[in-house]
Amino acid sequence: MTAADDPRLRHALAFIFVTVLVDTIGFGIVIPVLPKLIGALTGATLTGAARISGWLMVGYAVMQFAFGPVMGGLSDRFGRRPVLLASLLAFGVDYLAMAFAPTLAWLFAGRLVAGITGASFNTAYAYIADVTPPEKRAANFGLIGLGFGFGFVIGPAVGGILGQYGTRLPFLVAAGLALANAAYGWFILPESLGATDRRPFDWRRANAVGSLLHLRAQAPVVLALAAATFLVIFAAMALQSTWTFYVIQRFGWTPAEVGYSLAAVGVSAAVMQGGLLRFAVPRYGERRLIVVGGISAVAAYLIYAVADRGWMLYAGIAVGALSGFIYPSLQALMSAQVGRNEQGELQGSVASLFSLANILGPAIMTQLFAWSAAPDAVVHVPGAPFLLAALCVGGALAIFRAAAPPAPQMRPIKTKMTTMSTTTPSPPDGA
Numbered sequence: 001m002t003a004a005d006d007p008r009l010r011h012a013l014a015f016i017f018v019t020v021l022v023d024t025i026g027f028g029i030v031i032p033v034l035p036k037l038i039g040a041l042t043g044a045t046l047t048g049a050a051r052i053s054g055w056l057m058v059g060y061a062v063m064q065f066a067f068g069p070v071m072g073g074l075s076d077r078f079g080r081r082p083v084l085l086a087s088l089l090a091f092g093v094d095y096l097a098m099a100f101a102p103t104l105a106w107l108f109a110g111r112l113v114a115g116i117t118g119a120s121f122n123t124a125y126a127y128i129a130d131v132t133p134p135e136k137r138a139a140n141f142g143l144i145g146l147g148f149g150f151g152f153v154i155g156p157a158v159g160g161i162l163g164q165y166g167t168r169l170p171f172l173v174a175a176g177l178a179l180a181n182a183a184y185g186w187f188i189l190p191e192s193l194g195a196t197d198r199r200p201f202d203w204r205r206a207n208a209v210g211s212l213l214h215l216r217a218q219a220p221v222v223l224a225l226a227a228a229t230f231l232v233i234f235a236a237m238a239l240q241s242t243w244t245f246y247v248i249q250r251f252g253w254t255p256a257e258v259g260y261s262l263a264a265v266g267v268s269a270a271v272m273q274g275g276l277l278r279f280a281v282p283r284y285g286e287r288r289l290i291v292v293g294g295i296s297a298v299a300a301y302l303i304y305a306v307a308d309r310g311w312m313l314y315a316g317i318a319v320g321a322l323s324g325f326i327y328p329s330l331q332a333l334m335s336a337q338v339g340r341n342e343q344g345e346l347q348g349s350v351a352s353l354f355s356l357a358n359i360l361g362p363a364i365m366t367q368l369f370a371w372s373a374a375p376d377a378v379v380h381v382p383g384a385p386f387l388l389a390a391l392c393v394g395g396a397l398a399i400f401r402a403a404a405p406p407a408p409q410m411r412p413i414k415t416k417m418t419t420m421s422t423t424t425p426s427p428p429d430g431a
Helices: 007-042 046-078 080-099 104-117 120-131 134-165 169-188 208-218 221-251 255-306 310-335 340-373 384-403
Strands: none
Touching (some): 007 046, 007 080, 007 255, 046 104, 046 120, 046 221, 120 134, 120 310, 134 169, 134 255, 221 340, 255 384
16 A cells, blocks of 8 residues: 555655655755854854854764664664654754854754754655655655755745844744654654564664665665765755855855745755656656756756856756756665665665765865855866866766666565565555
């Protein structure tokens, strides 16, 4: 039975959508005011705040890189529900710490705590894989993209407005949203992974290297897809970590204008992943959509890099809209290569790659921006991070084209007692 057959499963998927939406709203709310908060706490200049912001993102990513496979393994052992709720609670605590932070050290402490349990996105992917057959996973993974897109529509716009009344108010609102969603999930979210489908927790596989090596042994193509995914995520760090600083330095935009531009990015992601993806996958397949999306992303990054008028950035956002097809399609292809009792491990491994990109990406992109945008730079190219992003996506396309897998097919579930094949996941407990 799938989500289309049971109202309780549709409600569960709706909660996953709301979870991602609320998380992204909370993240997006603080983006327009983060430079001012860092400046208020440290007295740093704009480029100095960009460097500090990059290290904040690195600290969070280091924790996720270390603990992503651990949380994935725990979700395979104990179920998705407790891991998902713990991550929501941690995000709420993190935003509260940032709201009341008297020093920069408090900001770092909050980010480190949230990084340890920040598994909501990868656990959400595992949850959807539990309740969705392989041929529909890309479309349902698009629900996460839809939530992310709408969150980026609402979050930065609201953050830009709230930021006019104080740099700490957006953090309080983000904390309230995260904690309210955790409380809601406690009462409404069913478990998606039945007791018979769980596997013992193994510390040897509860790390990025161990889990990826295990998955490579089971399905070698996963490693190539994971490498392409890493490059795509790394490229996205150019936008996530430097956009605010870039548009302020280049065009003198206000926090509200920054919020509106990021909202436009969110609209494009929502339309592509939450709307068109559901119709495009059956017609064209994940492989074609990855190629088309990659070309779209390269074009957009090049436009961002050379733009000399603010409106050109919006043109780039429109050109890059099809890039929203890439990530859910790659996720669907990887998910189809492993069994249900390894979905958490797979998503934990992907989370580690995501985190590794978040470790390297902000550090490299923000430093590259600070170096290339400085008034005394040897080569003054403020858009250098976007040029690097375009190269990375091009590399991801090359890897994907060389190692594109055959048609998706579910692998058998492996347990100690028996070997059982499945092509349609069972519903959550009690459904």
